[in-house]
Amino acid sequence: MSNLSHRLIVLFSLLLPVPSLGGEITLKNGDIIHGELDSINEKQVIWKSDIFGLVKIPKHEVHEFSSSATMPLVTREKETVTNCSLRMDGVVTGHCDGGEQTSLPLMTLIVAEPPKTFTGDIRFGFNRKDGNTDTEDLDFIVNTQWLHDKFRQEVDLSAESEKTDGNVVDEHYETNYQLNYDFTERWFSYGRLGYTKDRFSAIDEQYQLGGGLGRRIILGNQMKLNLQLGAAVLVSHYNESGSETDLAGRWGMRMDWPIPGTDMTVFHENELLWAMSDVNNNQAESSTGIKIPLLGNLFSEFRYDFDYVNQPSDGHKRADEE
Template sequence: MFSVVSRLFSSFCFTAPPARNALFAVAALVAPLADAGVLSLTNGDRVHGELVVVERDHVVWKSETFGDITVEKSKILSLETDKDLKIAGREEPCALAGHRRQQWELYCDEGSGWVMDFPAIDHAEPYINFVGDPIIFRGNVAASGVFEDGNREREDWDVSANFDVRNGDFHHLIGTQYQNQNSADVTNLEKYRLSYDLRWIFAEKWFAAGNSAFLHEEARNIDLSSTMGLGLGYLFFDTDKSAFSIQGGVNSLREDFIDPSLNDKSGKRYAAGRTAWDFRYKFDLGPEVYYNQELLQSLDSSEDYQSNAEIGVRTPLVKGILMEVKYAWQYDNTPSLESAKEDTKMTVGVGYSW
């Protein structure tokens, strides 16, 4: 299109005045089309206009006729724009060369092309409009409990909250958990856990990871357990429907015990290799399954290792409100004396997500 315009203007000086006026009219019509974008929908509609922003599950498009419209990604067949884009994981502007079969072909400053899944794009916008990284905040809270009074008295609480804060290429994952068991046989066995993971997406699928966790668990004689580490991860996919990532690295682990006499040492500290993976999948009818696991292996002793995992199902009840069934598993190969190596727990509760 641009070559047509340039040829028209190159012949301008050698054209008679009446023809020149006609060429002005043609150029005036052609030039706007050269800059315009086209949004093609699965129903066959084509909407001319400009891209405003691509979000996780929809696209905002400025139509020449209707103004700003919001379209779900699943209804988009292809998207064409001549504007350079800011893509998560890339600091430099990128040009969209093609949109085919739900994939974007992109070319950035370094000149090499790469392909990215269109549904997996969390945020993209015209580079000229990029003045700062947007902040995206998601999360969920869940609670379950058992309360009995009469012949048996029992109170069990299990409350958790998880937050996902995304600021451009940085993802902040925060997890909290509180448990309390109180009955005639067990008195106020409490558990607190706080975790924080930082991910920096420096390429399309790769991210640098920093992780930390702090734990107090009276049932396992742990006064304070802390882990901190660095690693590298790979994001296979991350959409509203499904996500899967793995990571590995090195951690520093320290454990202090409530009753030191139940352990060989009053506290222990060691370096450990860490592997972790996270998976979730949301079915079309609404339920979502998830599975995550972490393994810590001491670099000094092959017998000193521990692992924890969660597998669960979240089923929406009404908008934002869900029912959650979760199975949690913990294993410590070198626990305190009188403590079992393995702990399991099944919970059924309600929660809220946004």
């Protein structure tokens, strides 16, 4: 190995420190994995390893474990006990806020981490080409979610810019804020604010204010669906014909499907807006792809985006694909 390669590996290791976790799990073949318990489902113990990240271990391969991570535990009486740290030595024992839970059989035990109050993704893409034609293409997307009791706040930000030979040929900015209220486990209501700016569309700027109902569905193959239907007031500023206010219907959908046996996730999301006064006046956006974990919280993404505007500006097509 060259000195340069060695230095790069050392530098990469320094930039990505691995925290040391205090628990350990012992398998029936004698292997010991240090880390902490992440969750237990019907068939597997999910272990958060110091080195390997999340490791999925079949229950019948586990000999014993100890973990200081705390999580809710469902007792035999179907009651939920909070802040339980678990230890297994033949059977599982839980040290919980409500007292010690003893003689818990691993094969029927299911525990999970409490839902995270803040989650989010940041996606960044940059492409540059120099030669007969000089191009620069920049994409930046942020999706965040805050959870507090029955309220969920979601913020989405995106920016796209493309230059060819120093001239801007594509520029699009969008931000959305949505407040959800979960009035049952599956049903929720929402209010939504949005702003879009596109220099190369007939609609230069657009403001959106609306609300509606939504439903979450989890299928047997672990596919998760988030369906939304509502109405919105659209205030649109056109490049050539001034401003216009419309009442529009809104449809939104998000699908996430963890591929069995892998850590990859297939996703699809779309949004459709149509003016109540003219259903042919509509806008649609969709994004379909696969998310692939790399290292720690880093991931790569292969994605196909499709945007449709029924009223494009002169010289532009109705559909945009990327």
